[in-house]
Structures are given as structure tokens and as C-alpha cells.
Amino acid sequence: MNNQGFFITIEGPEGAGKTTVMSDVVAQLTAEGYDIVSTREPGGIRISEHIREVILNNTYTEMDGRTEALLYAAARRQHLVEKIAPALKDNKIVLCDRFIDASLAYQGYARGLGIDEVLSINEFAIGKLMPDLTLLFDLEPSIGLNRIAKHDDREKNRLDVESLAFHESVREGYQEVVKRYPHRIHVIDASKSQEQVTKNVLEVLRKSLQSRMK
Ligand SMILES: Nc1ncnc2c1ncn2[C@@H]1O[C@H](COP(=O)(O)OP(=O)(O)OP(=O)(O)O)[C@@H](O)[C@H]1O
Numbered sequence: 001m002n003n004q005g006f007f008i009t010i011e012g013p014e015g016a017g018k019t020t021v022m023s024d025v026v027a028q029l030t031a032e033g034y035d036i037v038s039t040r041e042p043g044g045i046r047i048s049e050h051i052r053e054v055i056l057n058n059t060y061t062e063m064d065g066r067t068e069a070l071l072y073a074a075a076r077r078q079h080l081v082e083k084i085a086p087a088l089k090d091n092k093i094v095l096c097d098r099f100i101d102a103s104l105a106y107q108g109y110a111r112g113l114g115i116d117e118v119l120s121i122n123e124f125a126i127g128k129l130m131p132d133l134t135l136l137f138d139l140e141p142s143i144g145l146n147r148i149a150k151h152d153d154r155e156k157n158r159l160d161v162e163s164l165a166f167h168e169s170v171r172e173g174y175q176e177v178v179k180r181y182p183h184r185i186h187v188i189d190a191s192k193s194q195e196q197v198t199k200n201v202l203e204v205l206r207k208s209l210q211s212r213m214k
């Protein structure tokens, strides 16, 4: 555990419901009196949001895999220095939509750069600051992609438009990451209704937050 604060990340494939559920959960926990800083990757602060625009620009089809991994790590470094670490030092609960496990699953596994290689550039970026708890929203990638296609009018980013095989490989990548960090990562069945997923997430979070306060 980090010395101060509590660092929670939410992970999973495209359209798994992370952003939607996170906003319900933050509203509920804030109403219960928890002091939460919610943020996302890549992004969260000015410089990292700029890097996000570069990484996810769907016209940059020539981007090399290692460049992609390094850009995510650079965005993460700045985000950690400017926002995550100060909030934790201030004893806040930080809830972040994606973090290092996304790099391990997408770049390390699905892009084929190697989980160990991507972990090592991320260790340079974040030192020892790993999440205290990670919720992995697990979902058949085709369901997530359908959700996005059906409900979202957002423009598809450079990663969204990758093949179904790539997204299936991302899911396998996350399963590999769970094998490495079984105590930190809690798997959530994201195929359930939004209400049920929110309920399950709140249950896990309340339990962790309460045991941390003991
Ligand atoms: N449990 C659910 N069942 C059905 N649809 C859902 C569920 N949760 C979210 N959705 C819908 O699926 C779409 C994608 O949800 P959301 O943006 O929260 O996913 P995400 O995991 O943040 O995706 P991404 O990582 O691609 O940004 C939204 O239109 C949302 O309303």
C-alpha cells in the first residue's frame, strides 16, 4: 500500500463501461463523505492531455509501437508528478480510469512489445508507485465495441479502430497481467447491467476503503 492516500485504478477493454460506472461510483462515494480525486489516462492534466491527442489521433497510422509505449509512459510520468502523487500525499483517494496495466496489456501483450519490456520503461516513469487496488472490467471485446458503435457518437480513436483480433489480444493481455498481480487486481464481470456493475464495484471499494481505515 502507498504510505498515504489510496490509489485505485479501473481497467478493461474498449466500451466495458469504465467511464460510465466510474462517474456513478465517484458521485456515490463522495456523497458518503470520501474525498476522491478522479482522473484518467492518458490525460488528467494539461501536458498529458496534449500527449493523448497525439497518441489517439486516428490519422497517425504510421506511429511505431515503441513510440506509442513511450508516449503513454511520458504522459503517465507527468500525470503522476502533477496530480496523482500530490493527491495521495494529501491523503486523498485517487480513482484513475486506466494506468500501467493498460500499457502492459495493449503495448506489452497486444502490440507484442513484451510485458517485461513495457514494465521496465514504466518503472522508469513511475518508480515504485503502483495502484493499491485495480478493478478489471472483463468483457467480450465484441460486446464493448458494439456498445460504442450503438450508443456513442464519439469519434473512433486510433486504438478503437484496431481489428477485433487486436482487441481480443488486449483481453488476453489483461488476463496475463492478472496472473502477475493476483492480489492487487479484482475482476468485475462487465457484461452485467450498468446498475449491477456499479453495485458490484461499490461493494468492492467500500470493503477495501473500510479495511484500509482500520
Ligand atoms: N453495463 C453496461 N451495459 C450496457 N451498456 C453500457 C454498460 N456500461 C456502459 N454502457 C454504455 O457503453 C458505452 C461505453 O461505455 P463507457 O464509455 O463507459 O466505456 P469505457 O470502458 O469507458 O470505454 P473506453 O475505454 O473505450 O473509453 C456507453 O454508451 C455506455 O452508456
Ligand SMILES: Cc1cn([C@H]2C[C@H](O)[C@@H](COP(=O)(O)O)O2)c(=O)[nH]c1=O
Binding pocket: 014, 040, 041, 042, 072, 098, 099, 100, 101, 102, 103, 104, 106, 107, 159, 160
Ligand atoms: C493508458 C493507456 C491507454 N491505452 C489505450 C486504451 C484506449 O484504447 C485508449 C484510451 O482511450 P479511453 O477512451 O480513454 O479508454 O488508449 C493504451 O493502449 N495504453 C495505455 O497505457
